[in-house]
Amino acid sequence: MNSLVSATAIETQPQAAAEEVVKLTDVKRRFGATPALDGISLTVKRGEILGIIGRSGAGKSTLIRCLNGLERADSGEILIEGRDITRLQEQDLQPLRRRIGMIFQHFNLLSAKTVEENVALPLKIEGVAKNERLKRAHELLDLVGLADKAKAYPSSLSGGQKQRVGIARALAARPALLLSDEATSALDPETTRSILALLRDINRKLGLTILLITHEMEVVRGIADRVAVIDAGRIAEEGQVWSVFANPQADITGSLLGSIRPQLPDHIARRLSVTTGSEAILSVDLAGPEAQGALFAELSAALPHSFRLVHGGIDHIQNQPVARFFIAVPTRDPALAGKVEQFLTARSARVEVLGYDTDHA
Numbered sequence: 001m002n003s004l005v006s007a008t009a010i011e012t013q014p015q016a017a018a019e020e021v022v023k024l025t026d027v028k029r030r031f032g033a034t035p036a037l038d039g040i041s042l043t044v045k046r047g048e049i050l051g052i053i054g055r056s057g058a059g060k061s062t063l064i065r066c067l068n069g070l071e072r073a074d075s076g077e078i079l080i081e082g083r084d085i086t087r088l089q090e091q092d093l094q095p096l097r098r099r100i101g102m103i104f105q106h107f108n109l110l111s112a113k114t115v116e117e118n119v120a121l122p123l124k125i126e127g128v129a130k131n132e133r134l135k136r137a138h139e140l141l142d143l144v145g146l147a148d149k150a151k152a153y154p155s156s157l158s159g160g161q162k163q164r165v166g167i168a169r170a171l172a173a174r175p176a177l178l179l180s181d182e183a184t185s186a187l188d189p190e191t192t193r194s195i196l197a198l199l200r201d202i203n204r205k206l207g208l209t210i211l212l213i214t215h216e217m218e219v220v221r222g223i224a225d226r227v228a229v230i231d232a233g234r235i236a237e238e239g240q241v242w243s244v245f246a247n248p249q250a251d252i253t254g255s256l257l258g259s260i261r262p263q264l265p266d267h268i269a270r271r272l273s274v275t276t277g278s279e280a281i282l283s284v285d286l287a288g289p290e291a292q293g294a295l296f297a298e299l300s301a302a303l304p305h306s307f308r309l310v311h312g313g314i315d316h317i318q319n320q321p322v323a324r325f326f327i328a329v330p331t332r333d334p335a336l337a338g339k340v341e342q343f344l345t346a347r348s349a350r351v352e353v354l355g356y357d358t359d360h361a
């Protein structure tokens, strides 16, 4: 299936004056004693993909509902293309909602309507003439690689195809912002990758701004420029994806990253002692040029026989190498682990002594 966007298949977005498509300042929303949003400030620049990640209950859905005006914030500002939606009356919210396209985990397609009717629906609501809205629907179906499914009904489509229809429908009214609410959570890994690739294509070719809410780091890794980690209604950490992956500051980020970063194998972790053992086990985190691998050759030359590689690897995120290794340093020379740590930290690595291996032969 062709997921690449034809630049001629769709007109580019209308230019708006504000460079920041979304700007939240100190947004708060409380449900009884629960502060669902507890002072959220963030911006999404035009053409940028921001991933917002958090665990269940972190406040993601409340944030989305406040952004599209379905929920009122208790305080704070929510600017969409420079207009504060917290100050608008319900009837004034309608035109602003049209600037926001949404895609959902369960696609939310109308089963009694054909694919082309689903895509054209936002334009029908706007009063666009039938031939014009069908023309637009066909352009968009072409864009998402589903030109041959225009007359099909959603029930005959796969999950990935349904989400492509959802994306086409979200783009029908030429939104300034695409809000993605767990849009790949119901899809298998391969289909997830193809949907993320399509969103990335649309972002690059059309300059579409995307705010993507997810609980999966893999999704953020695959598509986002920047990531904001949300925890208990607050932004725990924010930054460029490669930099947050390389050097997570908040505990919540470390645990969300757990499934996609190399971890010390369980059988070794289980036998670590905090005080003694034949080897010290160190984690070594690196990013940028130092992460290319030459560092360990240099360490070997400077301190021969000082370590062995236990586990780890080099990933590439936003074209930046990000590495995580686990090494074992013999404890027969009690000063050796300190020298190894000093050598590595002098070259910008983050080193942590995790414990001592009690069982290595």
Ligand SMILES: Nc1ncnc2c1ncn2[C@@H]1O[C@H](COP(=O)(O)OP(=O)(O)OP(=O)(O)O)[C@@H](O)[C@H]1O
Residues within 6 Å of the ligand: 031, 034, 035, 036, 054, 055, 056, 057, 058, 059, 060, 061, 062, 063, 215
């Ligand atoms: N209408 C509501 N009434 C009472 N409490 C609510 C309401 N909506 C959300 N909450 C509470 O606010 C907090 C944030 O909920 P929210 O649904 O925004 O989290 P989430 O990150 O989207 O979680 P999930 O990934 O499970 O959907 C939770 O503690 C939730 O119980």
